[in-house]
Amino acid sequence: MRVRNIPRRARRVWSGLLQRSGLPTRRFARTLRTAAGRPGDRAHLLVAAPGAGNIGDQAMLEAFVAAADRPVTIVTRHDDDFVLPPDLAPRARTVALPNLLYGDGVQHRGDVRALGGLLGEAATVSIIGADIMDGVYSLRPSVRRSTIAAVTAELGFDTTVIGFSWSPAAPAPAREALRRAGAAGARLLLRDPASAARVRDLGAAGVHETADIVFTDERVAVDLPPELAALPRPYALVNASGLIARTVDHGVEYAGLVADLRARGIHVVLLPHVLRDSADDRAACRTVRDAVGADGVTLVEGMLSPSVIRRLAGEAEIVVTGRMHLAVMSLAQGVPAVTLASQGKVEGLMRLFDWPQLCVAPRPGMSADIRAVVADVLSDAGSRERVRLGTERARERARVNIDRIGAGGGAVRADSSGGSIDGRATT
Structure with a gap:
């Protein structure tokens, strides 16, 4: 000491x-x-x-x-x-x-x-x-x-x-x-x-x-920020958590996942969700980009607004994330989200969707588990319908969070801020 x-x-x-x-x-x-x-x-x-x-x-x-x-x-x-x-x-x-x-x-x-x-x-x-x-x-x-x-x-x-x-x-x-x-x-x-x-x-x-209050908010940005509007399609969102990065090398564990997605012709968007010194996803996402190279990869450097995250997630093929609220916003848009589980909160979320396989334990050697689940989801023609049914259940339960404050849920309207709280994306 x-x-x-x-x-x-x-x-x-x-x-x-x-x-x-x-x-x-x-x-x-x-x-x-x-x-x-x-x-x-x-x-x-x-x-x-x-x-x-x-x-x-x-x-x-x-x-x-x-x-x-x-x-x-x-x-x-x-x-x-x-x-x-x-x-x-x-x-x-x-x-x-x-x-x-x-x-x-x-x-x-x-x-x-x-x-x-x-x-x-x-x-x-x-x-x-x-x-x-x-x-x-x-x-x-x-x-x-x-x-x-x-x-x-x-x-x-x-x-x-x-x-x-x-x-x-x-x-x-x-x-x-x-x-x-x-x-x-x-x-x-x-x-x-x-x-x-x-x-x-x-x-x-x-x-x-x-269920999480975020399920009640259906506001989606009309447009993506200019630096993300021209993303190659199809694409996947991949988040590396700065919290999990304390014990797991994302560069090693995500390399095979990125290779699998590239082989399917799916562009990879590395998306930080927490950007602060105590647990910086941006640094963890940079580690992945540096490990796999920039070909077929876009690294988002800034903090996007929730309405832009919803728009970005809604157009993705699949999401892989170490942050639960990125999973919530992706699932709410009908997109499967493979999520690294911590403290029991993610396991509980996936019970709402009757899909416990979407949880993967964050640990050294997790790469094989992530890749297997991603492959199963991408090959399952019914995955979107499964998510949609789970989202209906989650939204209904989540309304309890707002029933005392009056309006019964956020209306679907655009965030006109331009979509980025700060920052930019780089390819």
């Missing part, structure tokens, strides 16, 4: 012990109760996922705003974590509370009180759950999200934790915080059958089995 890492590890251990004591959670809840107003009727309040370069987080946020029947107040960590497209921007405002979920001390308490002030105009309170409720990635923000749900439900707010996954490895403080939220009256919307079963096994109240 490096000497300079010792203080950081000590602080982490102390923080974990303090969190497990429950004292910070009680203080958080007490401060929020004191600051909160009475339920209002002017806006929906949404505590967003981290965003900041994650297209899946962007897609969940857009699905919520697209469905809302009144203005949305979005609580984020930073002002620039999300950029709403022109068709949605007038319908929402962003309030950055950087210390609400991640901070300490005076600044944290100030942000908790600021959240309480925002509640006075809230007809509903919603928290994007995704894969950040169970404490596996980061315990303290997970516990705080559940605590917000518990306190607002206790105070009479119509409170929902929007479609989320739950890991069997969730630590005890996260489990207890979620139980408190359910007991207080918050609706806990689990986005796959496996996660719903795990949370029921915790003894939590308020559990509803649903």
